[in-house]
């Protein structure tokens with residue numbers, strides 16, 4: 001070979017063949033075994049991607065289902081306006097870890113993102129495909145070093161052993177929408193249709209708490225009636241008080257229920 005060896009010799013994760021990346025080149029295909037790898041400052045790891053199973057219309061439908069569901073404020077699908085949708089392959093550090101002889105997968109974002117929910121994605125090993133250079137225009141480049149992500153994973157639990165590290169680009173539809181004049185972002189996983197959102201217009205819990213608080217207060221007052229009647233008038237009055245309390249309780253229950261239903265319909 002005519003070309004001089006670089007100061008650090010990189011070897012293919014799969015076949016051990018020597019790799020000679022150009023200056024600044026991070027995504028490589030091994031010339032011997034055609035494995036796709038990512039060249040981090042510290043080491044070479046497998047580079048995979050997950051293919052999307054949803055097109056943009058299907059991702060939009062998944063977003064609308066989530067918006068009209070119970071997690072978000074009522075009628076968010078009708079009251080909000082999607083202003084932008086962008087498809088991207090987002091990079092994740094993929095760690096196969098061993099903990100008490102049990103293996104599991106841990107994910108860490110490999111680029112800055114506000115959607116930390118991406119670490120909860122499920123990536124079945126069977127979905128991993130060799131990364132292709134044709135994906136580059138839509139792929140976000142990793143900015144979080146492998147070292148840092150590794151430290152983060154092992155810091156959380158000390159007894160963890162990282163068996164394998166890899167870089168995985170996952171397909172995401174990033175939706176930006178406006179609700180009551182404020183911008184929000186929701187991400188739809190292009191392979192599972194799962195919606196990932198840290199911050200979204202959630203149901204206001206205060207009206208529910210008010211209903212619950214008032215109901216508890218009313219019944220506490222009712223329960224005090226026989227106690228006071230017993231204290232002031234003796235045993236028979238206590239029994240009478242018990243019936244008054246039960247009767248009022250039965251009368252008030254439907255009113256509280258109607259109120260609760262009204263709140264549930266409004267919020």
Ligand SMILES: [Zn+2]
Pocket residue numbers: 012013014015016017030031032033034035
């Ligand atoms: Zn190779």
